[in-house]
Amino acid sequence: MGNKRLVQGNEACVEGALKAGARFFAGYPITPSTEIAELMAEKLPLVGGVFMQMEDEIASIATIIGASIAGAKALTATSGPGFSLMQENLGFAAMTEVPLVVVNVTRGGPSTGTPTKASQGDFMQARWGCHGDHPVIVLAPSSVQEVYDLTITAFNMAEKYMVPVVLLYDEVVGHLREGVKLASSQAVIDREMPTVSPSEYLPYATGDGLIPKLAPFGSGYRYHMSGLSHDETGFPTSNPATIEKLLIRLNDKIEKNRKDIIKYKAYDLDDAQVIFLAYGSPVRSALQVQKEARARGEKVGLIQLKTLWPFPHELLADVFAATKADFIIPELSLGQLADEVSKSVPQAKITRVNRNDGALITPAQLEQALKGVL
Template identity: 50%
Template sequence: MSSELIKFGQGNEACAEGAFKAGARFYAGYPITPSSEIAEIASRRLPQLGGIYLQMEDELGSMAAIIGASASGVKSFTATSGPGFSLMQENLGVAIIGEVPCVVIDVQRSGPSTGLATKPAQADIMQARWGTHGDHAIVVLYPSTVQECFDLTVEAFNIAEMLRSPVILLTDEVVGHMREKFIIRDQVKVIDRKKPTGPVEKYLPYQPDEDGIPPMAAFGDKYRMRITSSTHGPDGFTNSNPVNARQMIERLYKKIMDRADEITYIKEYMVDDADILIVACGYTARVAKAAVKQLRNEGIKAGLFHPLTIWPFPEKQLKKAALDAEKILVPEMNLGQLVYEVERILKEKEVFGLHKSNGQPLFVREIVDKVKEVAK
């Protein structure tokens, strides 16, 4: 490994570098703390790579511009935080129903609303899942280290391209701003969207192959491309037939849910003999790992289940990890979001939450104390 590929930098920087490595050549965004470093890096690096950086008038426009660029065949992304993420929800829906691959990075900060702009939170876990209206499935990846910021951003693009769907890369202020050593990997697996191959006049932009995913032409190709935000038939024209509507909505849902295993990434630490299993993601997973070590030193059998793919939530994997655990603890930087999903999956277990929503991350001792309290 040549030394210039090893960097000491922020999670935000690693996200940006991961995007470039995955082939992203267009960024449109509106600066917002604590995500602005991604915009700053994109504005410097994309022109060097022959790509384009655009600062839009707001997050509605940012999301729209990346969808337009991606539909024109250029891998595109944006980055934001809670208030901007809320504005992006409108056109995130366009990317879902229009099946336009793109990556949206949300560096979570403390809310609601303006809240504490520079302080961390994990309070967009449900916004990432359900923020845009209407029935839909969505893929959300959540790194916990600077290296994972790089690796999972590459993966986010690959999943987006593979599924013809937007992918959300969720981070938090701590992960986004922390600095660590990371490697800008030279060789990464890069997936590109499937292109149409048949006769031009027979191309239908939303006619899926057997895998449920339609090949995607780009604007300017000889294939006439139609992207629409309306419920449509395979030809991309509005269609209000209930049979068609059901088929379209279900296909969009199933193309993601049926591949949940393929896109699921988890990390486990000492789960095999754990009496109490901690389920945590993002920065909190790192605090939880330190807590597990300390608890083990004190003779308490704790373990950590750490999903990197949080939506679709790794249901099967969690059930397996929690098989022998008596109790489950879900620490998170919010008043309770992930805990409800864990409760739903592990109905027969005793599930406890540890919730902190004051602009501070959870501390190791807080998780240690809570484990001891619930272990009694």
């Protein structure tokens, strides 16, 4: 216990990013993510990193993409409205395969919405916010410790898969303070450098694998990078076969690595008749109710999703095949998660518990839902 510190969610994100090797932050203030920018402004200069406050969120993500292209591990932090503004360049990073981390601390929407209250209305925006079929990884912590741990994971996955990673957590998780160990056993993953000489180098040739080795600008490998559909050289192409091949590979590098990317935590599933399924702050409510129900002898389980995208359809299908359990899905939206789950387990009975007033779903609400199912 003694080595735990009282840390706020957004502070844990900063500590995790620095631990993962992040040395570049560009952002624009927005509630409820602003503490991340403030702490980065304080801490990055101390480790020789760069902090920049930009003119808007579009510039913020463009600047960190530039920094990452030059070799830095870079992040920005924002909330729903700013995340919307970042979408075009998030697509650019997906298309050009530039690793970076975007932290979206979610608040009520649409529009200015409810800046100081929690919401999970960005579940789909995090996956499908930008145009085109693009790869993206979305991770979702539900405690301060998980914010720290998954921020490190986010950078590792970004560098490993050469893809933008979104860290998605709601205002409650961002602002609560808990005892946390600011230490991790996760090894830090750094970008792979090309193994061929500059004269033989093709930036987007992936050999037998799916992931390119992009040399940082200024490292002696001169090449062209473009958001246009491109071939292995990086130059634009209008060849239909090359265009399709690129799009398939971009998405396959995530789809074919689902096992490595999909993280979750399961509680008491084996004999479960009812399973709570949640991510973010509703996990906290569900966990309390699940524990109390087990103590009463009720066969209740819980699945906490830590990876939201790619969505763990196969996990849910397997669990349902084994248990035939009913699902209760609490979420701070009209049902974006529940809709996706119904694709995984179309036969399952799903009870939705939705809350859209900015407050957390209470254990009492979930107790009531549980009574209706058992």
